Amino acid sequence: MIQLFNVVKKYGSGSPALDDISLKIGKGEFVFLTGPSGAGKTTILKILFGWENFEEGQVLVQGINVGKLDAENMHTLRRSIGVIFQDYKLLSKKTVFENVAFAQEVTNRDRKTTKFKTWEALKNVGLTPKKDSFPPQLSGGEQQRVAIARAMVNAPPIILADEPTGNLDQEISLEILKLFEELNRNGATIVFATHSRDILKLGNHRVIVLNRGKVVSL
Amino acid sequence: MQTFVISVVTIAISIGILGLFLIIFFNLNSFLSSWNQQVQLIVYLEDNISPAQKNNLKNLFGDNSRVLSTEEVSKDRAWKEFRLDLAGKSELDLDLGFNPLPTSYRVRFKSSDDRLLHIREFAEKIRSEPGVESVEYGENWINRFEKFMVFCRVFLMATGALLSFGLILIISNTIRLSIYSRQEEIELMLLIGATPHFVKIPFLLEGMLQGLSGSMLSLGLLGIVYYYLKNEFQTSIEAIAGGMDFQFISQPFLLILVGASMLIGLIASYISTYQYIQVLNKR
Numbered sequence: 275m276i277q278l279f280n281v282v283k284k285y286g287s288g289s290p291a292l293d294d295i296s297l298k299i300g301k302g303e304f305v306f307l308t309g310p311s312g313a314g315k316t317t318i319l320k321i322l323f324g325w326e327n328f329e330e331g332q333v334l335v336q337g338i339n340v341g342k343l344d345a346e347n348m349h350t351l352r353r354s355i356g357v358i359f360q361d362y363k364l365l366s367k368k369t370v371f372e373n374v375a376f377a378q379e380v381t382n383r384d385r386k387t388t389k390f391k392t393w394e395a396l397k398n399v400g401l402t403p404k405k406d407s408f409p410p411q412l413s414g415g416e417q418q419r420v421a422i423a424r425a426m427v428n429a430p431p432i433i434l435a436d437e438p439t440g441n442l443d444q445e446i447s448l449e450i451l452k453l454f455e456e457l458n459r460n461g462a463t464i465v466f467a468t469h470s471r472d473i474l475k476l477g478n479h480r481v482i483v484l485n486r487g488k489v490v491s492l
Numbered sequence: 493m494q495t496f497v498i499s500v501v502t503i504a505i506s507i508g509i510l511g512l513f514l515i516i517f518f519n520l521n522s523f524l525s526s527w528n529q530q531v532q533l534i535v536y537l538e539d540n541i542s543p544a545q546k547n548n549l550k551n552l553f554g555d556n557s558r559v560l561s562t563e564e565v566s567k568d569r570a571w572k573e574f575r576l577d578l579a580g581k582s583e584l585d586l587d588l589g590f591n592p593l594p595t596s597y598r599v600r601f602k603s604s605d606d607r608l609l610h611i612r613e614f615a616e617k618i619r620s621e622p623g624v625e626s627v628e629y630g631e632n633w634i635n636r637f638e639k640f641m642v643f644c645r646v647f648l649m650a651t652g653a654l655l656s657f658g659l660i661l662i663i664s665n666t667i668r669l670s671i672y673s674r675q676e677e678i679e680l681m682l683l684i685g686a687t688p689h690f691v692k693i694p695f696l697l698e699g700m701l702q703g704l705s706g707s708m709l710s711l712g713l714l715g716i717v718y719y720y721l722k723n724e725f726q727t728s729i730e731a732i733a734g735g736m737d738f739q740f741i742s743q744p745f746l747l748i749l750v751g752a753s754m755l756i757g758l759i760a761s762y763i764s765t766y767q768y769i770q771v772l773n774k775r
Contacts, residue, residue, distance in 0.1 A: 323683070324773070325683070345688060345769060345770050345773035346687075346688055348682070348773045349682075349685045349686060349687045349688075352682070352683065352684065352685040353685035357683060357684070363676075363680055363683070365676065365677055365680065376680075376684070377684045377685075380681050380684055380685060380686035380690055381685055381686075382690070424684070428684075428685075
């Protein structure tokens with residue numbers, strides 16, 4: 275499902291952000307990606323959804339050779355991935371409902387299905403009562419649940435989460451983790467980047483440890 | 493919104509300049525064609541022309557289906573008309589003791605689009621006929637005017653090209669500002685799998701709308717100026733060139749101006765969005 279072969283990524287002339295990384299994540303797996311700040315967790319995720327280039331190596335996602343994709347065809351990769359960010363990346367001028375529906379509108383899904391799927395996604399994350407609220411009116415945990423609903427609404431086979439609990443307290447973080455585990459039970463492959471030991475302990479999943487751009491343990 | 497308005501006004505000014513030149517050009521053209529319809533061919537005869545040579549000329553005029561009428565002006569009549577024309581205009585003593593003017597034919601032609609071309613060809617044919625001293629149809633003046641019209645055409649095209657280039661730069665910058673103001677939304681669209689086409693369309697439409705609004709605004713203002721000038725100066729224009737109507741830009745050119753303006757908007761916004769998406773998707 276996800277394979278990286280000897281991937282090297284450099285920013286400027288300093289030491290590489292990713293230094294000869296090779297790893298494999300199977301279909302339906304739940305994997306934690308961990309390591310200190312600057313270890314390369316976010317860079318790997320960005321490379322996986324085609325938001326960053328890399329200098330050497332090969333990356334395969336769902337059989338797509340990411341390095342060979344041009345700008346015009348990048349959407350084919352991104353439609354098979356749901357991405358969740360630490361800062362949620364919600365549109366503050368759209369309601370909760372509109373934010374989730376937006377992910378379907380860009381794929382030209384018809385209005386009726388969009389409405390139905392949005393309801394379903396909001397129900398799964400327990401946010402139907404807040405559907406008309408705007409993101410700034412929500413708590414951090416609620417905003418992250420909106421982001422999860424948006425990522426799952428198109429039922430992508432892969433979900434990448436970049437420090438999704440980074441801004442949340444432990445109780446809310448556990449709730450969010452449970453949501454990811456449920457998505458995983460429904461068949462999605464989850465790559466969950468975190469530097470929180472508590473989260474790693476709470477979730478009993480495979481852990482890939484990174485340090486200074488290298489894989490320390492698989 | 494502010495950048496949109498600035499861009500529309502800039503387009504309106506540029507299209508307005510082009511439109512103004514077009515109005516001038518159309519009216520010069522119309523002046524030339526109304527003047528052309530009044531051109532007649534004067535064939536001056538040699539003093540010692542024989543009756544057979546005269547008959548030959550008359551036959552040539554008669555055989556030409558596009559000749560409307562032929563009038564012979566004798567030496568005496570020409571002299572009389574000349575003196576009458578000059579009376580009160582000059583203090584010249586015209587009592588020369590002899591008549592220096594030749595006998596001539598005034599040949600009028602039927603109206604047609606290629607009337608002038610035909611007169612020119614016919615004049616060349618007549619010029620070499622025996623008994624003809626010279627022919628005259630305002631050739632030099634017409635040639636000069638036609639050269640001036642060619643210059644006008646080139647000038648219009650060059651101005652149009654320059655203004656179009658300037659407009660592309662202006663609109664693409666406006667669209668770029670518009671993109672930056674919606675950067676967050678565009679990045680998100682691309683992140684969640686929107687095609688570049690999907691992201692571009694609203695901006696392409698915005699560029700076309702700018703072009704449309706700018707050209708409509710400018711043509712509206714030009715229309716007002718045109719009707720004002722027409723009301724004020726139509727009588728004076730008719731006095732200079734009888735029967736000539738002060739014209740606005742013709743309908744096909746109006747459509748071309750609006751279409752070109754929308755096309756410029758489309759090209760400009762395509763350039764900005766294409767560059768932006770390329771950078772975002774392959775950073």
